[in-house]
Amino acid sequence: MADNALRVLVADDIASNRTIVGAFLSHLNCTPIYAVDGVEAVELFRLESPDVVLMDLMMPRMDGFEAIKQIRAMADDHWVPIIILSALSGEGDVVHGLEIGADDYLAKPLSFPVFAARFKALRRLLDMQRRLSGSLEQVRAVANGVIDGIISADEHGTILSVNRSATKIFGYSANEMVGQNLRLLMPPPYRDGHDDYLARYLATGEKHLIGQIRELPGVRKDGSEFPLELGVSDIALPNRRMFIGVVRDVSEQRRIQRQLAEDAARLQRYHDESEREQELAMAIMERQVRSDWLRDSAVQYAVMPARNFSGDVVSVARSPQGALYAMLADATGHGLAAAVSVLPALGAFYRGAAGNQSLTVLVNELNGLLCGLLPRGRFVAAALVRLDDASRRGQIWVGGVPDVLQVDDSGRVIQRFVSRQLPLGILPSAEAGISHDEFGWNEASQIVLCSDGLTEAESAGGEAFGMRGLEAALQSTPRDARVSGLRQALTRHLGRQAAGDDVSVLILDCRLDGTTGVAR
Numbered sequence: 001m002a003d004n005a006l007r008v009l010v011a012d013d014i015a016s017n018r019t020i021v022g023a024f025l026s027h028l029n030c031t032p033i034y035a036v037d038g039v040e041a042v043e044l045f046r047l048e049s050p051d052v053v054l055m056d057l058m059m060p061r062m063d064g065f066e067a068i069k070q071i072r073a074m075a076d077d078h079w080v081p082i083i084i085l086s087a088l089s090g091e092g093d094v095v096h097g098l099e100i101g102a103d104d105y106l107a108k109p110l111s112f113p114v115f116a117a118r119f120k121a122l123r124r125l126l127d128m129q130r131r132l133s134g135s136l137e138q139v140r141a142v143a144n145g146v147i148d149g150i151i152s153a154d155e156h157g158t159i160l161s162v163n164r165s166a167t168k169i170f171g172y173s174a175n176e177m178v179g180q181n182l183r184l185l186m187p188p189p190y191r192d193g194h195d196d197y198l199a200r201y202l203a204t205g206e207k208h209l210i211g212q213i214r215e216l217p218g219v220r221k222d223g224s225e226f227p228l229e230l231g232v233s234d235i236a237l238p239n240r241r242m243f244i245g246v247v248r249d250v251s252e253q254r255r256i257q258r259q260l261a262e263d264a265a266r267l268q269r270y271h272d273e274s275e276r277e278q279e280l281a282m283a284i285m286e287r288q289v290r291s292d293w294l295r296d297s298a299v300q301y302a303v304m305p306a307r308n309f310s311g312d313v314v315s316v317a318r319s320p321q322g323a324l325y326a327m328l329a330d331a332t333g334h335g336l337a338a339a340v341s342v343l344p345a346l347g348a349f350y351r352g353a354a355g356n357q358s359l360t361v362l363v364n365e366l367n368g369l370l371c372g373l374l375p376r377g378r379f380v381a382a383a384l385v386r387l388d389d390a391s392r393r394g395q396i397w398v399g400g401v402p403d404v405l406q407v408d409d410s411g412r413v414i415q416r417f418v419s420r421q422l423p424l425g426i427l428p429s430a431e432a433g434i435s436h437d438e439f440g441w442n443e444a445s446q447i448v449l450c451s452d453g454l455t456e457a458e459s460a461g462g463e464a465f466g467m468r469g470l471e472a473a474l475q476s477t478p479r480d481a482r483v484s485g486l487r488q489a490l491t492r493h494l495g496r497q498a499a500g501d502d503v504s505v506l507i508l509d510c511r512l513d514g515t516t517g518v519a520r
Contacts, residue, residue, distance in 0.1 A: 006030045009050040011041035013059040028119050038062025042070045057086040072101030081122055149247035157182045157198050169249045171221035187219040210234050226251045293317050298509040300483040305502050312451050312504035313342040317353035325353040328506045329382040330451040344373050359386050359395040359436035370425035379425040383449045389511045397436040399423045402455045405448040411475035447508040453501035460495050482507055
């Protein structure tokens with residue numbers, strides 16, 4: 001309803017009023033239907049079935065009061081809002097209009113903000129009514145479809161009466177069933193033992209079926225057997241016994257059960273195939289990421305997927321001159337689709353490191369590549385760092401991920417690098433204004449990067465881990481074990497629930513000795 005144009009009947013004898021109201025309605029994505037008096041309004045309501053009626057009161061031939069009365073009578077149980085638009089502001093006129101069937105009143109001259117607000121509220125009411133009407137129709141359809149067969153029989157098993165559903169279930173007419181023994185509806189061996197069971201029950205009260213619902217086979221007129229659910233009640237009348245059986249054909253349910261079992265088997269095969277594809281994709285990703293560089297002694301990292309495959313990518317490289325390059329990338333979404341978005345950027349990242357490029361040059365190349373490859377609406381939030389231990393200088397670029405922190409040996413924040421750049425793949429490099437920040441260090445420190453999966457991870461109570469949780473974990477763990485400490489802190493925060501997004505952390509050492517890292 002919210003996305004569809006409402007058809008609105010506008011009844012007013014003054015052309016300028018109709019023009020103004022029509023303009024208002026056009027701005028509100030509504031289609032006006034015009035009537036010049038009450039008689040035409042009633043006729044158009046009958047022909048057009050509008051969603052809403054806007055009714056002036058003072059009109060020739062038939063005034064608005066009478067038109068409202070007739071329209072309300074035509075609508076029956078289908079509610080069509082009727083709003084009075086009139087310059088008559090007397091309390092008696094308003095009350096009378098509402099009493100005969102109008103739902104609201106707007107005084108002329110109209111205020112567009114008030115008119116628009118009323119119509120938005122009206123849209124919500126109409127939308128709610130349509131949903132409720134749809135739900136009621138579904139309930140009625142289900143209730144009408146669940147019609148069981150009812151069969152009554154005497155103490156000899158002779159059928160006394162049947163309803164229409166019973167005749168449909170078994171394929172006999174009522175005349176063909178009444179007067180026959182219930183054995184008619186049973187296949188062997190139930191047919192052969194029925195009389196003995198009934199006599200035993202009447203003599204001893206021993207129950208095997210009475211008062212229960214059981215699934216048994218039935219037999220139709222054409223001789224075909226089918227599964228049915230049967231519930232039997234014993235009614236003691238003043239001078240005789242009567243049994244009432246309620247029968248439901250469950251052939252369709254059993255067919256659905258078989259179908260569900262087959263669908264479940266197909267879904268399992270699909271899941272297994274998907275798992276194999278995920279493993280293949282993971283193997284391809286692992287070959288693209290230089291894992292040997294991730295074992296650099298100056299690097300700590302963790303990648304924790306929300307599912308079984310992380311969409312975050314953490315990459316590290318060394319330039320021939322010994323500079324350490326690092327990238328933490330978090331593509332839109334998570335899992336395989338997100339990881340594929342980052343995959344094209346890996347080659348460019350490694351080439352940039354091999355060429356000892358500045359981050360501004362490297363990020364421009366990455367952004368241009370992703371702008372050309374990613375579909376609209378997809379982008380890659382990322383942070384890139386270049387560390388030169390020999391000069392104790394670094395470069396950093398942050399676009400769309402949480403703040404990157406520089407911390408000292410105690411884990412205290414020395415410097416915070418806030419995201420001021422757009423994520424990769426949104427704007428062409430010529431428009432993005434890409435530039436990196438420079439920083440330096442005179443004491444041993446660390447650079448901490450993370451994805452928003454860490455800071456936005458919520459506890460069972462809905463509290464986010466946040467930068468506060470990150471900084472607390474950094475200060476409570478020693479320098480060489482901070483990734484492990486972050487894992488433990490996140491696990492405690494989440495409790496038994498899983499993270500809602502992929503979580504990645506990358507920690508880089510800013511060294512004083514000027515030596516490059518070696519593999520651990």
